[in-house]
Amino acid sequence: VFWVEVTCHSLSGSDPNMRLVVAKDVNEQMRLHSEMVRRANYDSLTGLPNRSLLVDRFRQAVERALEAGQRLAVLAIDFDRFKQVNDTFGHQIGDEFLKSSARKLLSVLPECDTLARVGGDEFVVLADCLDSNEECIEVADRLIEALNAPIPIQDLSLQSSISVGIAFYPDHGTDFEEIHRRADFGLYHAKRLGGGCWSSYSQSETSGIQEALEIERSLRQAIETGRFELHYQPICSARKEVRELEALIRFPHPKLGLLLPDRFISVAEESGLIIPMGLWVLREACGQIKKWREQGLRAIPIAVNVSAAQFRGGDLAGDITAIMAEFEVQPELLEIELTESLLMENTEHSWQQLRLLKAAGVRIGVDDFGTGYSSLSYLHRLPLDRLKIDRSFVQEMTAGGTKPIVRAIVELGKALGLSMIAEGVETEEQFREIVGMGCDLLQGFLFSTPKPAEAIAHLLTRDSPVVGPIPNSQSVPIVESLL
Ligand code: C2E
Ligand code: CA
Ligand code: CA
Numbered sequence: 001v002f003w004v005e006v007t008c009h010s011l012s013g014s015d016p017n018m019r020l021v022v023a024k025d026v027n028e029q030m031r032l033h034s035e036m037v038r039r040a041n042y043d044s045l046t047g048l049p050n051r052s053l054l055v056d057r058f059r060q061a062v063e064r065a066l067e068a069g070q071r072l073a074v075l076a077i078d079f080d081r082f083k084q085v086n087d088t089f090g091h092q093i094g095d096e097f098l099k100s101s102a103r104k105l106l107s108v109l110p111e112c113d114t115l116a117r118v119g120g121d122e123f124v125v126l127a128d129c130l131d132s133n134e135e136c137i138e139v140a141d142r143l144i145e146a147l148n149a150p151i152p153i154q155d156l157s158l159q160s161s162i163s164v165g166i167a168f169y170p171d172h173g174t175d176f177e178e179i180h181r182r183a184d185f186g187l188y189h190a191k192r193l194g195g196g197c198w199s200s201y202s203q204s205e206t207s208g209i210q211e212a213l214e215i216e217r218s219l220r221q222a223i224e225t226g227r228f229e230l231h232y233q234p235i236c237s238a239r240k241e242v243r244e245l246e247a248l249i250r251f252p253h254p255k256l257g258l259l260l261p262d263r264f265i266s267v268a269e270e271s272g273l274i275i276p277m278g279l280w281v282l283r284e285a286c287g288q289i290k291k292w293r294e295q296g297l298r299a300i301p302i303a304v305n306v307s308a309a310q311f312r313g314g315d316l317a318g319d320i321t322a323i324m325a326e327f328e329v330q331p332e333l334l335e336i337e338l339t340e341s342l343l344m345e346n347t348e349h350s351w352q353q354l355r356l357l358k359a360a361g362v363r364i365g366v367d368d369f370g371t372g373y374s375s376l377s378y379l380h381r382l383p384l385d386r387l388k389i390d391r392s393f394v395q396e397m398t399a400g401g402t403k404p405i406v407r408a409i410v411e412l413g414k415a416l417g418l419s420m421i422a423e424g425v426e427t428e429e430q431f432r433e434i435v436g437m438g439c440d441l442l443q444g445f446l447f448s449t450p451k452p453a454e455a456i457a458h459l460l461t462r463d464s465p466v467v468g469p470i471p472n473s474q475s476v477p478i479v480e481s482l483l
Contacts, residue, residue, distance in 0.1 A: 340372030391424020
């Protein structure tokens with residue numbers, strides 16, 4: 001049996017009963033057509049329905065559920081340690097693992113449910129014809145149970161639990177997007193509980209996850225429109241002269257007001273939004289250097305915080321050099337601040353990026369020094385210029401007895417030829433102690449809080465003004481404290 005396309009013609013001037021019938025073999029076209037339909041609706045790795053078929057099935061299921069007065073559930077599934085499987089054993093094993101896991105999940109589902117693959121290690125179950133929410137929870141338990149035993153792949157035995165988030169139709173929404181998003185809330189919650197379990201949208205409501213996801217959504221919009229603010233905090237010398245600035249991002253949230261980084265940086269890191277956001281910060285800081293220069297103000301270095309995630313993959317060094325060129329910023333005016341955790345990740349890619357930046361003349365500082373799990377060996381193996389003593393050590397000098405730690409860090413930095421900044425200097429007493437230890441630079445509320453560019457500009461007039469109460473010498477011009 002094969003497909004043909006048939007055309008039929010009457011022949012003029014001949015017997016009226018005569019026809020010319022042409023049958024053309026279109027087997028190949030039909031094969032291509034069904035292949036296209038398959039590709040448009042099914043995931044090529046697992047053969048499971050993809051997102052578009054899932055949405056279609058959801059719509060049909062809603063119609064049936066309305067008629068029968070039944071409920072539906074969307075279960076968002078994510079593997080807890082799939083990345084580790086991929087990173088350790090490679091993508092081929094990772095793919096095999098996903099295929100076997102998909103088969104296992106499918107084997108515990110009732111006929112009428114749909115299992116779809118909607119992303120790398122993200123799956124969705126559409127649980128159809130439910131009479132109660134409990135039925136769906138049984139399904140979730142069976143799915144989790146199914147992946148509790150190790151899966152043999154080649155000569156390996158791999159195990160990775162799943163987390164499941166559940167949302168119900170019609171309780172949690174009426175269209176697929178909405179219900180899926182709410183199932184994701186549940187999924188985040190399950191992950192936060194440690195993974196290997198399920199959680200429903202309702203349980204996530206009180207857990208702070210909704211705020212995180214809400215912030216993520218508005219961050220996405222802000223990135224498209226560049227709606228962030230960059231504030232600058234002075235870094236001063238022992239004579240309280242402003243020598244440098246640190247750029248600190250703020251996010252004016254439409255509902256929550258001006259947010260400080262601790263509310264949104266981790267959300268940006270987890271969602272990958274830190275990459276476009278980090279580039280915005282770099283462009284804004286370089287653009288500001290250019291603006292101040294055009295206004296005839298003093299050009300002083302700006303330090304920009306860079307997250308570890310910005311180093312993974314991509315070409316951060318290339319991006320930074322391109323941005324500096326675009327705004328005609330000399331490399332000695334830009335410094336990047338890294339955390340110890342990045343240095344400890346110790347990936348060849350990150351280190352190579354650091355060497356490229358260093359070669360381009362950008363200065364590199366280690367932020368919050370002494371708080372991470374660090375190995376001192378990177379201090380001489382990496383092209384570093386500076387250590388920033390974490391503000392917790394500075395602030396507990398008097399009460400908490402961290403003075404010897406601050407002194408030791410200053411000595412260590414000096415011995416390695418690095419420059420030092422003490423952060424979080426709030427009192428005259430801290431200021432005097434730290435200057436006495438030989439630390440070059442200080443930053444903290446004693447001089448100024450971080451402020452918008454306009455409020456900082458007057459510190460950049462040619463006569464290098466002093467901020468805060470002045471130390472002994474009267475020869476330097478005094479500018480009233482910015483606080
Ligand atoms: P950080 O790099 O340690 O930045 C210094 C933080 O200490 C700032 O908080 C600053 O306002 C605060 N601070 C400065 N002086 C004092 C003081 O005397 N006392 C006290 N109590 N605090 C002081 P902020 O602006 O909230 O930033 C928090 C963190 O967010 C930063 O810590 C940095 O890790 C991160 N961050 C800020 N901007 C960016 C950015 O553009 N990109 C990335 N990746 N991270 C950023
Ligand atoms: Ca910093
Ligand atoms: Ca810091």
